[in-house]
Amino acid sequence: MLLKEILFLMRKDFLLEMRQKYAFNGMLLYVSSTVFVCYLSFGLRSNVLTVPVWNAVLWIILLFTSVNAIAKSFVQENRGRLLYFYSIVSPQGVILSKILYNSCLMLVLALICFVFYAFVLGNPVQDVPMFLLTILLGAIGFSTSLTMISGIASKAANNGTLMAVLSFPVIVPMLLMLIKMSKNALDGLDRSVSLDELLTILAINMIVVTVSYILFPYLWRS
Amino acid sequence: MKNWWKILTVLLLVFTVVAGLLSEVPRLAILNETIRNLYFHVPMWFGMILILLVSVVYSIRYLRKPTIKNDIIAHESAKVGILFGVLGIVTGMEWARFTWGEYWSNDPKQNAAAIGLLIYFAYLVLRSSFAEQQQRARISAVYNIFAFAALIPLLFILPRLTDSLHPGNGGNPGFNAYDLDSRLRLVFYPAVLGWTLLGIWIVNIKSRLELLRQRLYEIA
Numbered sequence: 133m134l135l136k137e138i139l140f141l142m143r144k145d146f147l148l149e150m151r152q153k154y155a156f157n158g159m160l161l162y163v164s165s166t167v168f169v170c171y172l173s174f175g176l177r178s179n180v181l182t183v184p185v186w187n188a189v190l191w192i193i194l195l196f197t198s199v200n201a202i203a204k205s206f207v208q209e210n211r212g213r214l215l216y217f218y219s220i221v222s223p224q225g226v227i228l229s230k231i232l233y234n235s236c237l238m239l240v241l242a243l244i245c246f247v248f249y250a251f252v253l254g255n256p257v258q259d260v261p262m263f264l265l266t267i268l269l270g271a272i273g274f275s276t277s278l279t280m281i282s283g284i285a286s287k288a289a290n291n292g293t294l295m296a297v298l299s300f301p302v303i304v305p306m307l308l309m310l311i312k313m314s315k316n317a318l319d320g321l322d323r324s325v326s327l328d329e330l331l332t333i334l335a336i337n338m339i340v341v342t343v344s345y346i347l348f349p350y351l352w353r354s
Numbered sequence: 355m356k357n358w359w360k361i362l363t364v365l366l367l368v369f370t371v372v373a374g375l376l377s378e379v380p381r382l383a384i385l386n387e388t389i390r391n392l393y394f395h396v397p398m399w400f401g402m403i404l405i406l407l408v409s410v411v412y413s414i415r416y417l418r419k420p421t422i423k424n425d426i427i428a429h430e431s432a433k434v435g436i437l438f439g440v441l442g443i444v445t446g447m448e449w450a451r452f453t454w455g456e457y458w459s460n461d462p463k464q465n466a467a468a469i470g471l472l473i474y475f476a477y478l479v480l481r482s483s484f485a486e487q488q489q490r491a492r493i494s495a496v497y498n499i500f501a502f503a504a505l506i507p508l509l510f511i512l513p514r515l516t517d518s519l520h521p522g523n524g525g526n527p528g529f530n531a532y533d534l535d536s537r538l539r540l541v542f543y544p545a546v547l548g549w550t551l552l553g554i555w556i557v558n559i560k561s562r563l564e565l566l567r568q569r570l571y572e573i574a
Contacts, residue, residue: 280500287493288483298480298497301473302504336507343503347496350417 137225138232141217145233156237159201163245166193171252183256183318190249191270191311194242195303198274201241202234203295205279206286218352227279227348231341234275242271258320266314266326269333273306276337280344283351309333363555366548373541391449393541397549398442403509405553406435406474410502413495422568423561425491428498429481430560432474434553439471463520466508473501 149156170189174181217226246267250257257263278299285295313329374393412428446464447457458464480497484490 277504284480284493284497284500287489288480294480294483297476301469301476302501304469305504305508332507336504339503339507343500347417347499350492351496353492 134222134225134228137221138229141221141225141229142233145229149237156241159197159237159241160244162200163193163197163241164248166196167245167249167252170249174253181253184315186253186256187311187315187318190246191307191314193249194245194267194270195274195307197241197245198238198271198278199295199299201237202275202278202282203285203292204282205230205234206283223349223352224345226352227283227344230283231276231279231344234279235272238271238275239268242267257318259317259323262317262323262326263314266310266317269313269330270306270310273310273333273337273340274303276344277303277306277340280340280348283348287351306333306336309336359551360555363548363551366544367552370541370545370548374545377541378537388449388452389538391445392538393545395442395445395449396542397546398438398445400546401550401553402435402438402442404550405431405438405557406502406505408554408557409435410499413498416491416495417499420488420491422487422491423565425495426564426568427557427561428495430564431557432477432498434557434560436471436474436478437556438549438553439467439474443467443471461520469508470505473505477501 170193243264246264281299281302282295285298288294309329309332313326313333316326316329370393374390409428409431412424412431416424416428443464446467450459450461450464451457454461477494477498481490481494484493
């Protein structure tokens with residue numbers, strides 16, 4: 133029953149995206165212009181871009197991209213449609229489908245971002261599969277925590293600022309782990325070194341999804 | 355004697371300050387007299403965690419049973435938790451100035467404490483952005499629980515994965531190193547109890563005041 137709801141809601145989100153091409157094309161342009169701005173600002177002094185800086189800038193771009201992409205997920209639904217959903221589907225279905233949909237969206241965006249970034253600014257990654265796994269975990273992790281935050285922020289008046297203020301502190305633990313893990317992949321260290329970080333990220337994700345699953349019904353009621 | 359615990363708080367804190375500043379302490383290199391900060395800095399974090407836990411418990415109670423009292427207690431205890439957190443950071447920085455050489459040395463524990471405070475400042479900002487009381491109470495309760503769940507890995511898991519200058523990490527002498535010294539424990543446990551009770555007392559007074567204020571608005 134819940135599974136059917138989730139699939140149905142995800143199909144609706146994908147269809148909406150296909151028809152409007154609103155979030156995706158906008159975010160694509162956002163990613164490419166940010167990367168290009170980075171290229172131009174570093175291009176003047178090419179020796180500034182060391183490996184840790186390369187890594188940090190990539191994750192900052194990914195963080196801002198996901199905040200901007202996911203902030204839209206509840207705002208774009210108008211009041212009438214939300215009321216309609218409220219009467220036909222369960223809140224758990226809504227939050228899980230949004231989390232899954234945002235994960236897919238972020239996965240595509242993050243991969244495009246990485247490819248473009250590596251193409252423009254050079255690719256110092258030594259262990260590419262591990263790096264891709266980190267990006268995958270990052271995309272999923274960002275979307276799980278940000279989906280709930282965007283639900284909270286969409287209820288408030290000035291949700292643009294609020295989204296950033298509410299999400300950054302919550303996402304920092306995950307970001308620290310991700311940066312460390314991707315640094316290991318960049319240096320081509322042995323994969324077992326990153327196991328601690330990998331497990332911590334998975335555990336944080338699990339906590340966040342569970343808490344969202346329990347709390348979303350209360351948020352949805354208003 | 356309904357107020358026995360308030361008298362106990364005063365006695366414990368007087369004992370903490372007098373005994374904490376005057377009693378014998380072990381002589382250790384670098385730490386020297388700053389070891390007395392154990393009675394003031396560490397209890398702040400114990401108090402903060404406990405009072406924030408009170409805040410989360412009342413947020414959960416609010417979601418189960420939406421009364422104005424639950425919301426007020428959750429809000430006031432979050433504020434007192436922030437106060438304890440700020441005092442903990444300030445006492446820690448003062449201590450770090452004399453033992454680590456700098457107020458802020460980019461230590462994982464310091465960073466985690468700063469991020470934890472940011473989460474609760476965001477909670478206050480979120481509260482102030484709603485005009486309607488019921489909506490404000492429910493949505494901030496949701497954020498409070500969510501943020502607390504995100505805070506747990508930050509405070510308890512991450513610092514253990516990285517090296518830190520902080521006592522108890524990376525081979526630095528921690529609380530266990532003092533285990534043999536019962537003189538420190540004699541003051542430390544009363545200090546923790548005293549400061550925490552003081553926090554609960556502040557929460558108690560502030561929420562009663564806030565409740566009375568709300569009632570006054572309703573009558574007026």
